[in-house]
Amino acid sequence: xxxxxxxxxxxxxxxxxxxxxxxxxxxxxxxxxxxxxxxxxxxxxxxxxxxxxxxxxxxxxxxxxxxxxxxxxxxxxxxxxxxxxxxxxxxxxxxxxxxxxxxxxxxxxxxxxxxxxxxxxxxxxxxxxxxxxxxxxxxxxxxxxxxxxxxx
Amino acid sequence: xxxxxxxxxxxxxxxxxxxxxxxxxxxxxxxxxxxxxxxxxxxxxxxxxxxxxxxxxxxxxxxxxxxxxxxxxxxxxxxxxxxxxxxxxxxxxxxxxxxxxxxxxxxxxxxxxxxxxxxxxxxxxxxxxxxxxxxxxxxxxxxxxxxxxxxxxxxxxxxxxxxxxxxxxxxxxxxxxxxxxxxxxxxxxxxxxxxxxxxxxxxxxxxxxxxxxxxxxxxxxxxxxxxxxxxxxxxxxxxxxxxxxxxxxxxxxxxxxxxxxxxxxxxxxxxxxxxxxxxxxxxxxxxxxxxxxxxxxxxxxxxxxxxxxxxxxxxxxxxxxxxxxxxxxxxxxxxxxxxxxxxxxxxxxxxxxxxxxxxxxxxxxxxxxxxxxxxxxxxxxxxxxxxxxxxxxxxxxxxxxxxxxxxxxxxxxxxxxxxxxxxxxxxxxxxxxxxxxxxxxxxxxxxxxxxxxxxxxxxxxxxxxxxxxxxxxxxxxxxxxxxxxxxxxxxxxxxxxxxxxxxxxxxxxxxxxxxxxxxxxxxxxxxxxxxxxxxxxxxxxxxxxxxxxxxxxxxxxxxxxxxxxxxxxxxxxxxxxxxxxxxxxxxxxxxxxxxxxxxxxxxxxxxxxxxxxxxxxxxxxxxxxxxxxxxxxxxxxxxxxxxxxxxxxxxxxxxxxxxxxxxxxxxxxxxxxxxxxxxxxxxxxxxxxxxxxxxxxxxxxxxxxxxxxxxxxxxxxxxxxxxxxxxxxxxxxxxxxxxxxxxxxxxx
Numbered sequence: 001x002x003x004x005x006x007x008x009x010x011x012x013x014x015x016x017x018x019x020x021x022x023x024x025x026x027x028x029x030x031x032x033x034x035x036x037x038x039x040x041x042x043x044x045x046x047x048x049x050x051x052x053x054x055x056x057x058x059x060x061x062x063x064x065x066x067x068x069x070x071x072x073x074x075x076x077x078x079x080x081x082x083x084x085x086x087x088x089x090x091x092x093x094x095x096x097x098x099x100x101x102x103x104x105x106x107x108x109x110x111x112x113x114x115x116x117x118x119x120x121x122x123x124x125x126x127x128x129x130x131x132x133x134x135x136x137x138x139x140x141x142x143x144x145x146x147x148x149x150x151x152x
Numbered sequence: 153x154x155x156x157x158x159x160x161x162x163x164x165x166x167x168x169x170x171x172x173x174x175x176x177x178x179x180x181x182x183x184x185x186x187x188x189x190x191x192x193x194x195x196x197x198x199x200x201x202x203x204x205x206x207x208x209x210x211x212x213x214x215x216x217x218x219x220x221x222x223x224x225x226x227x228x229x230x231x232x233x234x235x236x237x238x239x240x241x242x243x244x245x246x247x248x249x250x251x252x253x254x255x256x257x258x259x260x261x262x263x264x265x266x267x268x269x270x271x272x273x274x275x276x277x278x279x280x281x282x283x284x285x286x287x288x289x290x291x292x293x294x295x296x297x298x299x300x301x302x303x304x305x306x307x308x309x310x311x312x313x314x315x316x317x318x319x320x321x322x323x324x325x326x327x328x329x330x331x332x333x334x335x336x337x338x339x340x341x342x343x344x345x346x347x348x349x350x351x352x353x354x355x356x357x358x359x360x361x362x363x364x365x366x367x368x369x370x371x372x373x374x375x376x377x378x379x380x381x382x383x384x385x386x387x388x389x390x391x392x393x394x395x396x397x398x399x400x401x402x403x404x405x406x407x408x409x410x411x412x413x414x415x416x417x418x419x420x421x422x423x424x425x426x427x428x429x430x431x432x433x434x435x436x437x438x439x440x441x442x443x444x445x446x447x448x449x450x451x452x453x454x455x456x457x458x459x460x461x462x463x464x465x466x467x468x469x470x471x472x473x474x475x476x477x478x479x480x481x482x483x484x485x486x487x488x489x490x491x492x493x494x495x496x497x498x499x500x501x502x503x504x505x506x507x508x509x510x511x512x513x514x515x516x517x518x519x520x521x522x523x524x525x526x527x528x529x530x531x532x533x534x535x536x537x538x539x540x541x542x543x544x545x546x547x548x549x550x551x552x553x554x555x556x557x558x559x560x561x562x563x564x565x566x567x568x569x570x571x572x573x574x575x576x577x578x579x580x581x582x583x584x585x586x587x588x589x590x591x592x593x594x595x596x597x598x599x600x601x602x603x604x605x606x607x608x609x610x611x612x613x614x615x616x617x618x619x620x621x622x623x624x625x626x627x628x629x630x631x632x633x634x635x636x637x638x639x640x641x642x643x644x645x646x647x648x649x650x651x652x653x654x655x656x657x658x659x660x661x662x663x664x665x666x667x668x669x670x671x672x673x674x675x676x677x678x679x680x681x682x683x684x685x686x687x688x689x690x691x692x693x694x695x696x697x698x699x700x701x702x703x704x705x706x707x708x709x710x711x712x713x714x715x716x717x718x719x720x721x722x723x724x725x726x727x728x729x730x731x732x733x734x735x736x737x738x739x740x741x742x743x744x745x746x747x748x749x750x751x752x753x754x755x756x757x758x759x760x761x762x763x764x765x766x767x768x769x770x771x772x773x774x775x776x777x778x779x780x781x782x783x784x785x786x787x788x789x790x791x792x793x794x795x796x797x798x799x800x801x802x803x804x805x806x807x808x809x810x811x812x813x814x815x816x817x818x819x820x821x822x823x824x825x826x827x828x829x830x831x832x833x834x835x836x837x838x839x840x841x842x843x844x845x846x847x848x849x850x851x852x853x854x855x856x857x858x859x860x861x862x863x864x865x866x867x868x869x870x871x872x873x874x875x876x877x878x879x880x881x882x883x884x885x886x887x888x889x890x891x892x893x894x895x896x897x898x899x900x
Contacts, residue, residue, distance in 0.1 A: 010249050010256045012236065025238050044236070075197050075243035077263075087508075089632035090307040093161065101199030104163050105265075106303055112512050127302040128264035129242045149508040152550075 003041065003050040005062035013069040015041055015049050024049050026066070026073040032116045035074055039066065076122075076130040077103060082143040091126065098131070105129065113150045121151065154296035157303050162265070164190055164299070167292050168203060172214055172222050176205055179226060183207040186288045187276060188295055189269035193243055193261035204246075204260045206273050208288075211248060213258050227257045235277045237270070246270055248277070268298030268670075275666075275674050284678050286666070286714060301670075305432045307636065318624065321631045324413060325453065328406045335406060338399035339458045341391065343466050346609065347473060348388045354477075354602030356381045362597065399458070407454025411446045418442050418637055426643040427709040431669070441637055445630040452627035460620050463613035470613075474606055477599055481580050485607055488576050489614060492569065496618020499565045504622075506561060510554035516547045570611075577607050644711055650728035656735040656816040658685035658847030659720045660706060666714035667701055675701050677870040678715070685720075685816075688848045689865060690858035692889060697867040699851045703819045706849060707736055719817075737815030737846075739839070741822035742799075743806030747791035750779055753805055754786075757813035765812060773808035773838040775801070800831030807838045818843060820850040832857075855893050864889060 004016040012023045022043055029038035029051075039052040052058065055066055078099040086093045091106045105125040113121040113133065121133035133139075136147050155166040168188045176185055187206040191213075194200040202215045212226040227248065234249040242263050247256040262270055272294055276286045325332050360377045363369035369377075419442060430438075467489065475482035524531050524540050531540055580603065587595035616623075660683040667676040676698045683689055691699040704710050705717050708724045717724045719732065737757075745753050754766050761769075766786070770776040778801055782788040790797055790805075797805070803823060810818065823839060836857065843850075852858050859878055866874035866881065866889045873888050874881055881889035 009253050011245075011247060011259060012238070023236070028241075031241060072197070072238065072243050072245060072261075073240040076241050077199075088307070089629060089636060091303070098199070100193075100197060103199060104161065106161055106306065108306055110515060112515065125265075125302075126306045128267075149505050150512065 002058055003052065003062070004059065005041075005065045007065045007068060013041070013065055017049070022049050026069045028070075028074050031074060032122070039070065076132045079123075079131050079133045081140060082133075082146045085146050094123070094125075094131075096131065099134075103131075105131065113147075115152070121147075154293075154300035154304065157300035158296060161303050162299060164192065164201070166296060168205065168295070169222075171220065172203060172205075172224075175222055175224065176207070176210075176212055176214070176226075179212075179224065180207045180210050183209055184288075185291050187269075187273050187291050189260075189262070189273055190266055190295075190299070191260040191262045191270075192266055193263060195259075195261065197243055197261065202260070204258070204270070204273060206276060211258060211273075211277070213260060225258065229277070229280065232257060232277060232281070235274050235281070237274060244270070246274060265299065265302070268301060269295050271668075271673070272298060275677075279678065284664075317628045317631045317635065320635065321449065321453070321627070322457070324410045325406065327413075328409055331402045331406045335399050335402035336458060336461075338395040338402070339462050340465070341395040342399065343462050343469065345388045345392045345395070346466075347469060347606075349385050350602045350605030350609075351473075352381050352385055352388075353605055354596075354598035354600075356598070357601055358596045358598030403454045403458055407450040407452075410453050411450035414446045414449060414634055415442055418446070418634060421638050421640075424642055425637075425640060427704070428643050428669070429640055438637070441633050445633050448630040449627060449634070452623065452630075456623050456627060459616050460623065463616035463620075466609070466613040467617065470606055470609060474603065477603055477606075478595065480593070481583060481595075481603055484580050484583055485576060485603075485610070488572070489610065492572065492614050493618045495565075495569060495572075496615065497621055499562070499569075500619060500622040503558060503561060506554065506558045510551060510558060513547065513551040513554050517544070517551050520544045520547055573611060573614075577604070580604075580607065644708055644729065646729055647726055650731075651722050651726050652728045652731045653720055653722065653735070656732065657720045658687075658816050659683065659718075660817065660847060660849075661718040661721075662702070662705075662715070663718065664715035665705065665712045665717060667705060667710065667712050669701075669710075675870050676705075676712075679867070679870070679872050680715075681865060681872060681875060683847060683849075683863075685847050686845060687862040688843055688850065688860060689863055690855075690861035691849060691851045691865050691867060692853075692855060692858065692892065693867040693873070694892075698870045699867050700821065701870075702865075702867065703738075703821060703849050703851065706817065707738065707819060708732065735816040736819070737810040737813050737817070738819045738821065739803070739806050739810050739823045739842075743802050745791045745797070745802055745805060747789070749784075749787050749789055750782070750805060751786040753790060754808045754812055756809055761812050766808075769808040769812040770805075772811050772841045773804045774834045775804035775808050775838075778804070798831075800835065803831075803835055804838060807835065807842055811838075811842050816846055818846045818848045820848065820852075822851055822853065855889075855896055 006014050006016060008014045008021070008023065013026060015022045015024050024041040024043055027040040027042055028035055029040055037054050039055060040048050041050045041052065043049050052066065055063055055070075058066060079096045080099060081097040083095040083097065084093075085095075087109065090109060092109055092111075093104065093106055095104045096102070105123075105127075107123060107125055111124060113123045116122050116132070119135065119137065121136055123131040123133065125131065133147070136144065136151055139147070158164065158166040168185060173185055177183065185205045185207060189204050191202045191204060192199055194202075202213060205212050205214065207229075209229055210226050211229055211232070212224050214222045214224045217223040231250050232248050233251065236247045236249060238245045238247070244262055244264070244267055246258075246260045246262070248258040250257045260270070279286050356378055360369065360374050360381070364371065364374035422438060422442070471482070471486045471489070474485050520540065520543055524544075531537060584595055584600055584603075587593055588597065588600060662679050662681050665676055665679045666674055668674045675696075679698070679702065691702060693699060701710075705712055705724075706719075708717075708727070708729055711725055719727060724732070734757075746756065751763075751766055754769060755761050763786075767776060770779055770786075779786055779788075790802075807823075820839065820843075823835065840860075850858060850861065858864060861878065863875060863877055864881055865872055866887075868888055874884060876884075881887055882893060884890055
């Protein structure tokens with residue numbers, strides 16, 4: 001049965017289940033291979049309340065509430081330009097322009113960018129933040145030169 | 153250091169802006185800011201900056217306003233009813249909630265980078281909601297530590313300038329300065345005398361050969377002069393090679409001594425570091441630092457330092473001699489030298505980019521190996537050999553392509569560079585030939601021959617100078633990696649005048665103890681208990697509840713982040729850790745045996761124990777019989793590359809080790825969980841002998857093994873949920889222990 005979802009006044013996503021209102025967090029089962037499908041809705045104790053296989057089957061109101069939560073849960077910084085990549089002892093220092101603003105971050109020297117379905121690259125920094133390098137082939141020449149060592 | 157890391161790497165304020173702190177504390181009636189965090193995402197998930205600050209009665213969210221002021225939204229903590237964090241892939245949202253169905257009182261959004269600092273605030277607020285107070289700490293230190301921790305864990309030092317690192321490295325040569333001086337002197341001698349033979353060759357041609365051929369010098373004088381020149385050359389070569397022997401021997405030995413000193417210092421320091429350091433660093437990386445990095449530093453100190461400095465001297469010397477011999481030809485030869493050095497430098501930089509790419513692809517090859525060799529049973533069970541072979545072949549092919557790309561680059565560059573050097577020599581000929589034949593400024597054949605001989609000596613120093621940046625980079629990188637370990641401070645340190653408990657009685661008190669391994673997730677949340685000497689305490693509860701953390705804190709592998717752990721009434725942080733651990737024993741789920749004999753392993757904690765004592769300990773541990781059945785008895789070599797023992801056998805040797813160690817406090821961490829029933833019975837028997845008369849903390853999932861415990865502590869989600877005897881806990885309606893016990897009885 002498809003869950004009914006609302007956005008509660010406190011801003012959280014809530015599953016309406018019979019008489020109960022269960023605040024839930026959104027967990028993407030396949031954040032890279034199928035980000036729009038298989039959405040696990042989990043309560044505060046991390047127990048699954050519902051698994052939404054295909055959000056398009058939800059009622060429009062529920063779908064709207066879920067989309068809003070999905071935007072936050074699936075958010076990663078989108079890199080549009082690479083300014084510099086420098087190696088230091090044990091870490092690689094990146095300076096990038098993202099869709100959200102300028103950012104510098106560090107990766108372990110042996111942490112390599114991961115190729116995502118569709119050709120984007122995914123980089124994880126030492127703090128656990130994720131950076132999606134959007135269309136590395138279409139970036140400016142400087143970015144492409146800097147990324148050359150990291151792209152097949 | 154944390155603030156240095158934030159300034160250098162993170163690009164956000166290293167402390168709460170003083171104007172904001174003043175504004176908040178003014179608004180809160182002088183109540184100080186206890187904690188703060190930096191939110192780096194706005195409601196639209198764009199990178200921005202805002203602060204959330206916690207006082208004893210308020211929480212505030214502040215954004216930069218107009219005219220340098222802050223727009224502050226402050227709420228009273230007493231109105232907060234719930235604190236909820238919604239974690240995402242990179243965006244997290246913290247909501248402070250008031251009455252149900254009211255809008256959130258405060259909302260802050262932040263990336264993972266800020267999560268540690270926000271977690272500190274969330275923890276304090278949640279504890280307050282549970283009626284527990286968390287003592288205030290230094291807010292600046294807490295913030296800087298939380299934000300800088302990931303970078304600090306990845307790299308324990310803020311990269312200093314290369315020159316500083318090289319100077320620090322060279323300071324290790326100080327004890328050997330006499331040998332160093334002799335070695336450098338010999339190298340200087342080699343350089344100096346190398347300049348003599350070409351000069352002599354030119355001199356002989358101009359002053360002996362040509363006059364003799366022209367008949368202006370008599371034959372006897374010519375012979376005498378020529379033989380003197382040949383003898384001088386012979387002497388030069390003897391001095392040169394003798395100096396080479398002195399230089400090579402002294403510098404290699406000095407380099408080896410420095411590498412030895414570094415290895416010793418490094419290993420001694422590693423032994424003193426806390427467990428937290430080892431959980432951050434991979435074993436392979438630490439081994440590499442003690443072995444490969446010190447080896448690379450030997451290479452640099454033994455040869456690099458001398459080669460680089462003397463190549464500079466050689467180039468200067470050669471240029472001077474060439475210009476003095478003939479300044480016109482000298483200019484032709486020396487002007488391109490800086491260009492050659494630059495080209496070699498650029499070539500090295502280009503290769504570095506190729507090496508990064510090759511290194512990445514090489515790691516994909518090793519990934520397959522490290523996946524499939526340990527997991528070969530799974531590969532075979534699922535009949536995936538062909539797929540794994542194909543996966544390996546693909547990656548092997550890809551890395552070979554990259555290495556071949558590197559080979560194409562350098563095999564193209566060096567012949568081209570040599571061609572350019574030869575072209576310079578050719579240019580010298582083009583300028584010299586007319587002059588040799590009498591057109592323009594006269595040039596003697598002897599000077600020209602000397603000149604040509606000198607030009608051949610240019611190539612080696614050019615090569616060394618061109619690669620100087622790379623040589624120094626490689627050495628400083630290794631030095632950084634070594635100094636990073638040497639500069640790491642152990643988190644667990646003794647005080648100036650540590651207390652020695654002689655003997656430890658075994659009273660253990662946890663007083664409102666909190667702990668987080670990563671500074672973010674609290675694994676113990678205000679745990680309190682008191683254990684009398686001689687009690688046997690069973691630690692039970694679901695995985696991740698905090699059982700192992702409790703014993704880690706008792707052993708002082710880590711220090712509590714809040715509250716205190718007291719042994720016989722003394723805070724463990726005040727104890728002499730080494731002395732305390734001598735009276736502490738551990739038997740772990742997967743006991744580690746060192747490479748050595750059974751006897752050495754049993755006597756590991758007490759090497760001076762007699763054979764009789766070792767045998768008695770083995771008998772008490774039910775290990776004596778199986779040890780005697782081994783081919784070489786107690787002298788059988790076990791551990792890595794040694795005789796293979798079963799899990800139960802290794803466990804009994806570790807129990808014998810603990811019995812011989814005779815600890816006052818004993819920790820049993822799942823000591824019988826991975827063995828069969830019969831072995832478990834034997835181990836249980838051995839343990840009963842071991843625990844008599846000691847304070848014991850035993851972690852076990854099989855609750856039946858803890859029936860004899862004086863008390864059981866049930867830990868769940870980092871809290872002490874239940875405490876009491878087996879019978880008492882069974883009587884708690886709906887209790888955690890009762891549920892676990894009933895579940896196990898049903899499964900049995």
